Amino acid sequence: MATSTFVVGVGMTPFHSPRKSASHAQDPGSDYFDLAVAAGVKALLDAGITYDEVDQGIGCYVYGDSTCAQRVFYSLGMTGIPIFNVNNWCSSGSTGIWLANQAIKSGSADCVLVIGFDKMYPGVLPQTFKDRTSPLSRILDLSADQVPIADRRKPSPGWTPRLYANAQAEYLDRYGSNGAKAEHFAQITAINRRHGINNPYSQLAQAVSATEVLQSPAVAGTLTRLQCCPSSTGAAAAVLVSQSFLNSHPFLKSSAVEIAGQALSTDSPVLFEQNSAIELIGSNMTRQAAREAYEQAGIGPRDISVIELHDCFTTNQMCAMEDLGLAAHGYGWKLVEDGKLTYHRDQSSAVGMRNWLVNPSGGLISKGHPLGATGLAQCAELVWHLRGWTKKRAVPSTKYCMAHNMGLGGATVVTIYRRHDGREAPEPGTTRPEADGRDRLGYNPAEEARAITRRDWNRVRAQKADFSPYVVATLPWVVAASDGGSKL
Template sequence: MAAKAYVIGVGMTKFEKPGRREDWDYPAMAREAGTNALADAGIEYSRVRQAYVGYVYGESTSGQRSVYELGLTGIPVVNVNNNCSTGSTALFLATQAVRGGAVDCALALGFEKMQPGSLGATFEDREQPMMRHLLALAELEEFAMPPAPYMFGAAGREHMRRYGTTAEQFAKIGVKNHRHSANNPYAQFQDVYELDEILAAPEVYAPLTRLQCSPTSDGSGAAIIAGESFVDEHGLADQAVEIAGQSMVTDLPGTFEDRSAISLVGAGMTRVAARQVYEQAGIGPSDVDVIELHDCFSTNELITYEALGLCAEGEGGKLVDSGDTTYGGRWVVNPSGGLISKGHPLGATGLAQCAELTWQLRGTAGGRQVPGAEVALQHNIGLGGAVVVTAYRPANR
């Protein structure tokens, strides 16, 4: 049986519109997030034995350059890139190193310095990694640009055709997440919108309007992962959060064989990973109190409700209408504001989710605190593809 692993410190920067902070380069972002995580854990960087550093857009050893801002200790530094699940992949690797006994303390750090506007390709002289997915989707829905809203919008359209889900139900997710972010000082946006404003925003790819789409962002997040003996040695049990279950799953045959836009955006991967995590942690969806999930688009949040088992397949729209995904309901989903309103610097997103859930389980999330939160669930997906699902609970309960 694998040893236990705990989050003992977290830190992040405020997420910003690209270029908003002049001369804010990725080493400075990483220094801020990493320094905050170390201070939260109450340890020096010299106690960290390995570092896993995630980013999507950057040069080959940007991971080393970023953590050199924290110190020069000679430890292994691994650069990580797994599309939008990059941050949680770094977390997965750090946790694996601790659980497997390779090290007693590891750093997971992620950052992104992005260009404004829709995501684009960096290399034009080779096949794009999403090409197989896009070609499969083009057989189902006429191709449109930009690719990301096309893919997730097409999944939403399929859900509407199959189950009668409405544009208003997707838009309500945008309302919720923008409202949640009003209490998050780290969020890129803190504006609150009514349903008619979400629906009336410029259309990106129906049913998605701009206020239902995550923006490009600059920012960084970090987490310190440690083993049980390290927690005991440093007296960290009161603040440590156990990683009770964690799974990474990549594309399965059904991704392409189902001939489904919903499958092509990763619902099958999520379903398998969630099942594995529930089994590891000895919990079910009904035991979870607070969730940070990958709402790159409102359509994906609704689809993910079903893949995580919060409701039956096809019932996501009814779950939205019930109010059970916000304060006063069965779960609070994306109390941070999610990717839609908090922002989405690709390499940092998964670690910002980890930070939010750590604060929630400690009871230190301020105005967005979920009362009595004892079990948390994280979902971070990157197309092409990988999903990481993680369950957390306080070490001292």
């Protein structure tokens, strides 16, 4: 019998540039392993449980060898549970959440820990394996034919910028007569970067103007460098549980967040048959996943207050806003122009569009995009909103939040979250993380990013299982000095 699924614990590390990792090789925070374990410890602390209660573990990443997940989870306990490794490009993290949701709804698990992590390479995404067929080869072949004639002599630094530059050119050509301009894409970066200032986990927490975005170096077509998200290193995690687990742990109910609707969609033949650069970046997947998620939750776009949207490039945010139903196709730019994506009290609009708070975390463009961690970082942000912990990033009357996580090749996940009690989130600042009697992390993780300590790890690691010295020997917070601190 299907059961509801609830997020009861989240945690993440600050995202930062891979260049920082490369230049600080001795920094405990420079390796995916340390970051992933730190995020998992934070999520378990937030849930107030130990690893003994976890039935399944799911590790999500793109840049790593097979069984990286086992390497991470073994450092929390070697309890013999099933552990899965997920690589679904940029939607790997949300795919992990989807798998955990399926396991719980099917009754095969009551408590699943999902950890997403990546230690990426600086610059554009590389083609890792050059001696075999790329899974994206058909998409890239079609993309090469779609480059505007004027841009074909300008080499793109990588395959991803070219895809999104083509889609931006198609959007402007198709909807320029409606009023769409290159400036609207630049304004998306300006909005998201402004939001990121208030996120302690953000990689690029500095504001930029739309003019600065347009004047930054061109990457491909009208796509400029500041319209691209940075490559990143970091980790995030979530603890998902069943209704029966929640009932047996009643202290979790006050802060539990339910998955009200969720869908994972892959490509249809539209991808190849429309000869559309916009379709090549996954628009139809977003439309399909959104329809199913809305139907499951029994709501529509206008019921959503806060959205974490996959803005790997400004093009993707523009198109995804329309595919999620926030605006009619060809009018996403109007949301940007009218200030309907940021903090605003006026919900009216001449064209009938309401306000949404889109990417309060700063999105991928500000927060960063360690591929395996992105979907879980979106989950953490929205859980904090629904708990009323995001003092600086909240909006009033938040009842439903939505995450959109897209990966080419392809897989897109749309998830709708609501509180366990079905009520609106408390007013910001009226609810403290420790208000339910638990110490949790001892601070508000939505507003402050802190290190984990040896004491933190000891509180959540498996208490009933023995540890091999080979597993814990390199954990920096175990072998560190007596204060147990580590800058993660």
